[in-house]
Amino acid sequence: MSDDRLESNPVPEEEYMFFGDDDADRAPSLADAIGCWKIIIADDDPEVHQVTKLVLSDFEFDGKKLVFHSALTAAEAEQLLVEHPDTALILLDVVMEEEDSGLKLVKYIREQLKNNAIRIILRTGQPGQAPEKLVIMNYDINDYKEKTELTSQKLFTAIVSSLRSYRDIKVIESNKNGLEEIIKASSTIFELQSMKKFASGVLTQLTSIVHLHKNALHCSLAVTKDEADIFILAASGDFTVPENHRLRDVVDDSIAADIERSFMDKSSRFYDDRLVIYVRSKTGIENVNFLNGFQSLSEWDRYLIEIYCANVTIAFENIYLNQEVENTQKEIIFTMGEITETRSKETGYHVKRVAEYSKLLALAYGLPEEEAETIRLASPMHDVGKVGIPDDILNKPGKLTDDEFEVIKTHASIGHSMLKHSQIKLLNAAAIIAHQHHEHYDGSGYPNGLKGENIHIYGRIIAIADVFDALGSERVYKKAWELPEIIDLFKAERGKHFDPALVDIFLSNIEGMMQIRGKYTDQKVF
Known part of the structure; x- marks a missing residue:
């Protein structure tokens, strides 16, 4: 395509500057991509890429900067979408190697990749070939902009709006996945019939529900006539030890103090970098789960954990009662066998x-x-x-x-x-x-x-x-x-x-x- 698409009504000179070639072609490093919003620019005009990157060079939303990936053709954009499924936004030209390349790419994103989260802003220099009303009704895009009207301020506004939508969609998606994990975990946990498998299952599912660190402990309070002590029923990550070890023999004093305090207060505690979850069965058996090694938990994460722990309490009670029944059965069988031999x-x-x-x-x-x-x-x-x-x-x-x-x-x-x-x-x-x-x-x-x-x-x-x-x-x-x-x-x-x-x-x-x-x-x- 010719370059006159931007020249008919060029962006005011004071609103953009060209990047140098080295900056425009530089591939984002791994460090760049951490905690950033990924954006694909799909346009056959290199100048559009340069201007877009310049205008958004200092952009930051929700504490995260932008990382750009450039595609000059729809085929290149398809490859980038496969390589970067977590892309938040694509700025998409309609006319590239073909007159409807951008529209075909929209279909590919929504129908083949099944990616409904990515925000699509369609940008065109030839609105006559892709009328706004027709496109917005027939294609699952999120915004439509003519390049002649897209000043730096309007681009800024469009990007903020799109990223805000993407963020909220991902939160909803994460919450949905979390609830699905709760349902799946609850179903699975009720099938576990041994206390050892139960304790290990609780740790595995808790860490997966909110994507926590692998380090976790499941502890039980054992009370005898003379004393009470805390033992480890299951452990994962750096805490992995044979079960039934005394807590104080395995972990450092700060972790032991957190767990002991939870047993003493009979309550769960949420900290910025760890959580301590107290579970008590109807029969009075007490357990505490300890997890650490993460940044922070959202209110939703805490809500999911509380739901899960409520189900764990019920499952724990069922397993405990089931074990009591099994132990009684075993005693009866041995006793009957001994009575027979005595007779x-x-x-x-x-x-x-x-x-x-x-x-x-x-x-x-x-x-x-x-x-x-x-x-x-x-x-x-x-x-x-x-x-x-x-x-x-x-x-x-x-x-x-x-x-x-x-x-x-x-x-x-x-x-x-x-x-x-x-x-x-x-x-x-x-x-x-x-x-x-x-x-x-x-x-x-x-x-x-x-x-x-x-x-x-x-x-x-x-x-x-x-x-x-x-x-x-x-x-x-x-x-x-x-x-x-x-x-x-x-x-x-x-x-x-x-x-x-x-x-x-x-x-x-x-x-x-x-x-x-x-x-x-x-x-x-x-």
Whole structure:
């Protein structure tokens, strides 16, 4: 295009000066871009770029200066928009390499880039080719200026208006994103069922909601009969330490004092460079979250945090109550298992040993920690069906008759019937174990003659743990076996009574099995 577009009504000489070539072409440094408004000048006339930069050289809005990026074609502008998605404003010429390049670029910005935040000021030297009324109605622009009327004052006013709009749009967008994070975080936090995961989740979500520093602590107040102390449940960033450390052993005195004061006052505190959030459950359990390493928080950020913490309080209460229920269930299961063993006059530590053996084998087999723990907790119920066996058969000192043995065998089905209707994961596992721990790998076991991997892995694991402990323990009908005898039996029954892969794992971990027996010993030890 010719240069006469500015000459028909030139900007008054006193209102602009040319930049030198070095200044006009200088690429903004990283330091320039920090805390600045990015503006793209898209115009095929280099003089327009120079004049615009000169007029706005001292411009500052909301404490931030301008950083310019220049494009002489629509294609160059497209590339800049991709490279700088946080551009606040584009000063866009209509006619560049094509007569409607600017209008096509508007469509590209709004429809392809889906960028509705950037402000678009259309500048044209040929208004006849792009009539204002038509353009403003058909294209999503924010202002329309003829270059002949665009004095430095009008440009200044247009820039201020556009940046103010961009700022407010970004604030609304940020607030919307923050609320979405709150909803997402609240949903996620209610799914966390362990206190450790809960505490870590709270830290992660708090820092992401308002883009805080990674340094964070989640602390809990532990109160005993004689004293109270503060422990770290979770930590991130520079504070990362194993959980359950005493607060004073990990952080400096100033941070510890902030957290202790929050516990003492039972209140949250917001500072310019840190925040301390107090959370208390209905049952009286107290927690404090500490975050630092940021500049400042807006009122909206504080509002988001307060909303989130209200949800955290509810979630914390639910997790605490859920853990109480789970702990009660575990106690009941262990107690029932011990009662069963006591009734059959077997050793009180039998269920504890079987539980620990089974977890060791499960982990060595490759089951996840959580599933191995489920097996450990459910295993004490393996013989619960013996409550339905008459005492004279259950505790008979001599050899059982065939009929008596048939009665004994029913304990597997009785135990399964007692537990199978529960919806609790732990009791479901216990039902499987009670039902299948006497099945044999070769199909010769009871009650259903299951074979190979048709026997649940829980049943195959408990079969080894139970027999190992039974052989090594003294009972009313037998003496305890010596370890070499037990090992010989397992080798002989590999692939018959027992899963051959589990027998190999058992033999490879015999030292660990013996350590468990030594920890929970009865009267006789190998």
